[in-house]
Structure formats: structure tokens, C-alpha cells
Amino acid sequence: MRRLSRMAAPHWIALYGTIVAAWTLLWVQAAPSGTLWEVVLDLCRTPVSGTGWLSTLAMWLLMSAAMMLPTALPAFATFDEIADAQGVDGGGRLVAGYAVVWVGFAGLATLCQTILMPASLPHAAAAGLLVAAAAYQWTPLKEACLTRCRQPLTFFMGHWDEGQWRMGMRLGAVCLGCCWALMALGLIGGLMSLGFMALATLLMTLEKLGSGRIVSTLIACACLTGAGYLIGGLT
Numbered sequence: 001m002r003r004l005s006r007m008a009a010p011h012w013i014a015l016y017g018t019i020v021a022a023w024t025l026l027w028v029q030a031a032p033s034g035t036l037w038e039v040v041l042d043l044c045r046t047p048v049s050g051t052g053w054l055s056t057l058a059m060w061l062l063m064s065a066a067m068m069l070p071t072a073l074p075a076f077a078t079f080d081e082i083a084d085a086q087g088v089d090g091g092g093r094l095v096a097g098y099a100v101v102w103v104g105f106a107g108l109a110t111l112c113q114t115i116l117m118p119a120s121l122p123h124a125a126a127a128g129l130l131v132a133a134a135a136y137q138w139t140p141l142k143e144a145c146l147t148r149c150r151q152p153l154t155f156f157m158g159h160w161d162e163g164q165w166r167m168g169m170r171l172g173a174v175c176l177g178c179c180w181a182l183m184a185l186g187l188i189g190g191l192m193s194l195g196f197m198a199l200a201t202l203l204m205t206l207e208k209l210g211s212g213r214i215v216s217t218l219i220a221c222a223c224l225t226g227a228g229y230l231i232g233g234l235t
Contacts, residue, residue, distance in 0.1 A: 015069060015076070015095060022066035026194055053114040060106035060113075063186060067201045068102055068175060071208055075152040075171060079164075082156055097168020101176055105183070113187060126188045127230040133181040134223035137216040145177035146216070149208045179204050182219060 079094055136142055148155050155174070159167050182200050207215040 057110040064102040078152040093164040094168040097165045098172040101172025123230045127227040130223040130227035134220040136181040137220040148174045
């Protein structure tokens with residue numbers, strides 16, 4: 001009962017509400033209509049895009065909230081258990097610190113999309129991004145970040161003295177190091193759809209909850225397959 005009461009704390013309610021609101025707004029923005037089959041097709045092919053830097057920033061913020069907050073729920077729950085055992089609060093500050101990192105990512109992605117790449121990426125550049133995302137899955141940095149994401153208890157105990165705000169930012173940075181490559185695929189025109197986001201969220205969550213490199217390898221193979229398809233279209 002005590003754990004259930006903690007899960008009903010304001011920061012948990014706000015967290016769940018943010019996730020639901022983000023997915024709802026993305027659904028409304030896609031606005032599919034017609035038969036159920038047409039709805040499914042629309043979810044897999046309708047780009048979630050906007051006009052202007054402000055709407056693009058809003059899109060990336062919604063995507064970050066919808067995709068990354070669910071993957072961090074196990075870590076937040078672990079923090080709550082430690083905080084409960086030690087009789088301290090601060091879950092809201094932890095989540096806020098985590099969010100700051102992803103707000104920064106959304107801003108950087110907006111800059112890239114509206115200034116550096118205002119139009120859809122050429123096939124060659126998109127293929128290069130897919131290859132880079134695939135290669136990153138096997139780097140030591142990805143391995144180090146993924147290991148920390150999978151061991152939230154060890155992570156928090158190792159940084160507990162830093163305080164909730166800094167731990168939240170550090171957790172966000174580790175999560176960013178683990179998932180930025182897959183999130184960056186949103187820069188590929190036409191790929192950023194609700195179907196893609198749902199699949200990517202599932203893969204990132206399973207990757208953090210599992211062990212070994214099976215999911216990472218699947219992500220890399222999918223990226224390489226997509227790159228091969230795009231390169232094949234150039235010939």
C-alpha cells in the first residue's frame with residue numbers, strides 16, 4: 001500500500017499525464033480517418049511535421065516526451081524505492097532534471113531540421129544517417145550508457161550525494177547517449193510517423209529492460225536494411 005501511495009504522488013501523476021497527453025497530441029496531429037485499415041496505414045506512413053521552427057520544436061518536444069519518458073519509468077520507480085527507504089522526497093526534481101536534457105535535445109534537433117536541413121534529407125544523406133545509427137549500436141559509448149540504464153539501482157547509489165536535480169540530468173544524459181541515434185532518425189523526411197515512434201519506443205524500452213545486445217543488433221540490422229533500400233533507389 002505504501003508503494004501504491006508513492007506512485008500516486010504528484011510527480012507520478014504529472015509523469016503519466018505527460019506521456020498520455022504527448023501521445024494524444026501526436027495522434028491528433030496525425031489525424032487519421034476512414035476505415036480501421038486506413039487508420040493503421042496512416043499511422044505507419046503519415047509524417048508528424050509542422051511549419052516553422054516553433055511548431056517543429058513542439059513536435060520534437062512531444063516526440064521526446066512520448067518516446068523517452070516510458071523508457072525511463074523503471075529508473076524513476078527505482079529512485080522512488082530508494083527514496084522511500086531513506087525517507088526523502090525529490091522525485092519531481094529528478095524528473096525535471098531528466099527533462100532538461102531532452103528539452104536540449106529537442107532544441108538541437110529543431111535547429112538541425114529548420115536551419116541546417118530545412119527540407120527532407122536526400123536519399124544519400126538519409127542512408128548515411130541510417131548507417132551512422134547502425135554503427136553507433138556497437139560502440140563502447142552505447143554499451144556504457146546502456147549498461148547504466150539497465151542498472152538504475154547502481155546508478156543512483158553511485159551518484160546519490162549529487163542530489164536529485166543533478167542525478168536527473170545525469171540520468172537524462174545517459175539515456176540520451178543510449179537512444180540519440182534512434183531518435184535522430186526523425187530527421188529523415190517521411191519516416192517520423194506514429195508507427196515508427198511506437199516501434200522505436202518499444203525497442204528502446206525492451207533494450208533497457210533486457211540483457212545482452214539482441215535488441216541493439218536488431219536496431220542496427222533494421223537501419224542497415226533501410227540504408228540499403230535507399231542506396232538501391234539511387235542506382
